[in-house]
Amino acid sequence: MNQIKKAGTGVMLLPVFVPTAVITLLLIIGTLSNPELAGKAFQGALTWITNTFGWFYMLATAVFLVFLVCIGFSRWGNIRLGADHGDPDYSFPAWFAMLFSAGYGIALLFFGVAEPVLHFSQPPSATPETINAAREAMQIAYFHWGLHIWGIYGLMGLVLAYFTFRHGLPLSVRSALYPLIGDRIHGPIGHTVDVFAILGTLFGLATTLGLSVTQINAGLHYLWNDIPISTTVQITAIGLITLAAIGSVVAGMDKGVKNLSILNMGLAVFIMTIVFFVGPSIHILDAFVQNTGAYLSNIVERTFNLQAYTQSDWIGNWTLFIFAWTIAWAPFVGLFIAKISRGRTIRQFIFGVLAVPTIFTFLWFSIFGDTALHLIMEEGKSVLIGEVQADHSVALFQFYDLLPGSTFLSVVTVFLIITFFVTSSDSGSLVVDSLASGGALETPIWQRVFWASLEGVIAATLLLAGGLSALQTMSILAALPFAIIMLIAAAGLWRALVIEGHRGAAVEAAATPTRAFSNEGNWRKRLSTLFKFPGEAKVTHFIKEVVEPAMVEVQKELAVHGWNANITREDNGVTFQLERDDKLDFYYQVLATEHEIPEAHSENSKYDTHWQADVYIRNGALGYELFGCSQDEVIRDLIDQLEQYFNFVDAAPGHLPWNTVSD
Template identity: 50%
Template sequence: MRWLNALKNISIGCKPVFIPAVGLLLLLLILTLLVPNGMGQFFTASLSAVTYNFGWMIILAVAFFLIGLIIIAFSPWGQIPLGADQTAAKYPFWVWLAMIFSAGYGIALLFFGVAEPVMHYLNPPYADTHSSQLAQQSMQIAYFHWGFHIWAIYGLVGISLAYFSYRHKLPLALRSCFYPLIGQRINGPIGHSIDVIAILATTLGLATTLGLSVSQINAGLNTIWPNIPLATGVQISIILVLTLMAMISVAVGLDKGIKRLSIINMTLAIVLLTVVAIAGPTLIILERFIENTGLYLSGLVARTFNLQAYTSSDWLGNWTLFIFAWTIAWAPFVGLFIAKISQGRTLREFIFGVLLVPVSFTFLWFSVFGDTALFLIEQEGVEQLAQQVQQDHSLALFALFNELQLGLWISVLAMLLIMTFFITSADSGALVLASLSSGGALETALWQRLFWAGLLGAIASGLLLAGGLGALQTASILSAVPFTLVMLVMLVALFKALQAEQQRRSMLHESSPSSDYLNWQTRLTALKKPTTKHQLDKFFEQHLVPILRQVCETMDQQGWDVSLQQSDSQDSVELRVEFTDSIQSPFIYGVTKRSVDELSEMVYLAEVYLNSGPQAIDLYAWDKTAIADDVIKHFEAYLAFQQQTNLNLPWHS
């Protein structure tokens, strides 16, 4: 009965999300186990309907996501930090990238790095392609499928979550991204529905990934030990073992578990990449990498809007739509995870970090593995490799190792990497799902994380029983359709919020007072900065704090909910006005002591900061009347913005 007591302890705000989401997922799992053939047929029929009716929408939406992020990165909005202006990044840059990469699509690269280029080479989407161009066309398609568009999907969700959570102190949940459009209704049925859709899409997308990884691990075990068959039963056993390991990792926590595994993943991936690059046609790999990157960039627009409108083929649904839809299904998970680790980075840094670095590594990966396989098939006539890939995609990576004669150890290394990617995806996925089902809580109960890790393994097993990878693929596409619409609205909400922030900054800058109104004696005195901290301490004690206390008392008499707080170290003082009748953030006027090296001499400043961060105003030597005027004029400017703008966001930044 302990689990029932735990369920009762879920906050009221989470039950409208947790219970419907878990109920729908358990219903899907039960139906899959009871009538696997019927569910498999349902998934197949649904795939055809979705491809025919909504394929254009998914591809067009992904194009909008990429264009939107590029606009943000190259606009003045790019300077906005994810958090208060002075917030520092939580993780070092390379650790941050490793964690993003591990969550993003480590398993996908291992599964498709060899298989996809070879399959496009053997079954080209365009029948009139000349044989001499097949290899290049195959690589271009792979680049397109795993390039900027994939990371634009992740990036949009991640940047929206991080912006509204860290910049405006809203919960780290999908519903928060829609506050500019629906306001407080994010806490009602609309917000609950958004989070439920996100949980369904995330769970099915993760289940697809876990299914792909275990089929590849099964292939590796069969390569090393032929007595182990390629069978669903073996794959489900692998899921059970790795799910238990993921539950151990998720119990350890983000920094000790996922962070360390991510670094291990990147290290193993680089070792594997280097070994294959050296064993393969190294010079040809390098040449094709450079040429294919140039061709990808030059043909990006044409491929983005290519819907094969003048041809009749299942290729688009089986490849482009599946990969994009699978990524969209993964987006709540990856986006929320990236948001969790990105506090303190600017919007521009976030976008460039999410788009440029992982995509560059991805292109190099496909060049090393894909071009090596195509070279062996096309130039060396290794038909056996092509046959094995066509027979079973999961065999592709290990078939390449055999042809390169790298030995048994490289297959073991690859399997170890797939396993660590599986565990990383499962435990970070459980962390995200627990957060989504808890109303965006940054810290969730251990039982919730363990529950979601176990449920992910159970659903992956159930979908494998329903029809193998085909069922997994169609299930992920089905879950992606409603979430595509959610993401389009999310993009509109983000642009509206950024536009309002720009308007707010402009208004506050235009209304902000300066030292120009000080009398000439005070301005002259302020030019001589204090060279000892004692002088600044004396100014705080005798002038600044007393007048701020007097302003605070006067505002309190007039009915404002105002307080004056001084730090324990006495190095800062802050006047705050709370607004208890709305979600509007408090007005903050703070002054902090800061030392700077000016002309080889250390001087001390009494620097003003507001909600939006430091203001480059030094109050030292100002008289009490001037300080009080400065406080009130900033307060007037703050109230004027709140009254004039039609977007009452909680401006905590």
């Protein structure tokens, strides 16, 4: 029987789903049965992890950032995350909006005022409530939410995007280990990696959702005093907003997450603009420039500062928590960023992920944090310090109370927090579902609904067990094993890039473009194709009725010689793939693609575009098409490319150890 496959939707992998579900349910049941005991256990675990592995979190975070920057500046930066001919799936504004919304929009709303004020009143080294304390507070905030955060996200995103869109491996964390362990990623090792990734994502999301509902509760109480600040209100909010997230999950990536993310960015910029103009605008700009310079000057020292000679809880409550929370979130944000980054080069990806969000973050903290410190130091609004110390979640709303139009800003902010909540929950559900389904890009709706619901249940359970302290503990615990996985993934990416560097140019040089028309009596036929501009229907019909049967004939003949080839039918084309256990796979694809009518012929055509049956190999288009060829001529072209493939691969000195296919 001919092996012609058509991609379908992914279903849950039981070896991944069952352990994840069991561990999560045991945690939920155990916590609900004795919340007080669970809270004490979480606190003890937090202390032990912080004291024992604090150095590891800091060192790993530094390695991630340095590794990413080195890759960005290397010759590998020109490699495209996908086929060489591909374009980005999303425009830059839409791409940035989605990665920002999924990344840490909620965190900026929660910490934008609270962190600078808290560090100003209780700095780790400076005298409290002084100019030096203000400087240190802003430098710490920049450090916590700057390049290091996006280095963590960026590394995970790059690893996943590279192996998925460049090498055709599943969009799953396990794929990063392929250069190191090969096909064993599909066994117990791969399942274990994905289980840790899902658990880290679930607990990282729970922390974020917990932060958001406490802030929503504070905002509602500020606007309407009859609404109390209580766990009951917060859990109710989790339930209601999770329902909204489920609606977005059902809508999918383009209709749900993308549109919500663009709305989030618009509202965030709107709020920033208002605060900038009603606040000390010139001071904000001065502080932004000065703080950025101080951040860059001290980045190395702060990266490795663990307060080894002045032991305190500060490092664990702040730096380690934020970095560990980010690592726990890395599979979620990284996979999500990878999913929306197909078509970008590695250099575009790295510096887009590092630079743009970091600059936006610095502006955010300058506008909100420096304005808050200016109100305290220059206008005597020191009451803000006590209010923030009493409840971090009210910081932003108490800050608004000191500005004109506070009620309007609070209403818009509450709405923004809700939309960030929904965006994080639904994008997180899409990611977790993909991980639990072996990296499938499309999955059944019920699976996404299940994960969205479970995220809400986890967040509510941890709030019952001790509020933000329990959420903080679970993030740090979940981050420990995943930090190790990320280091291994970085090694896998490095090995893959080294291999690609050795073989990339040689593979393309071996696959020289040819024309499928034979040279015997068909020159008139070849010339006639120069004046044919078929539509999509004709080209797709040609691929189905001529190209695919030609591939089937070659597939049958190869089977006679003991070679296993697969043919995969897609909506706009067909792919022929010869699988090799220990070599580079052969990959030959014919796609129906749209092109502009050549200018010389545009006046004689009533259409602006036409369609071609373009030929692609591993890394992109070969520069010719097949429309108008006979079945024998398509077979001849396929065999020509196959012959060039064998000449290169089987003559290569054994440095092509693992399969590589384009998306």
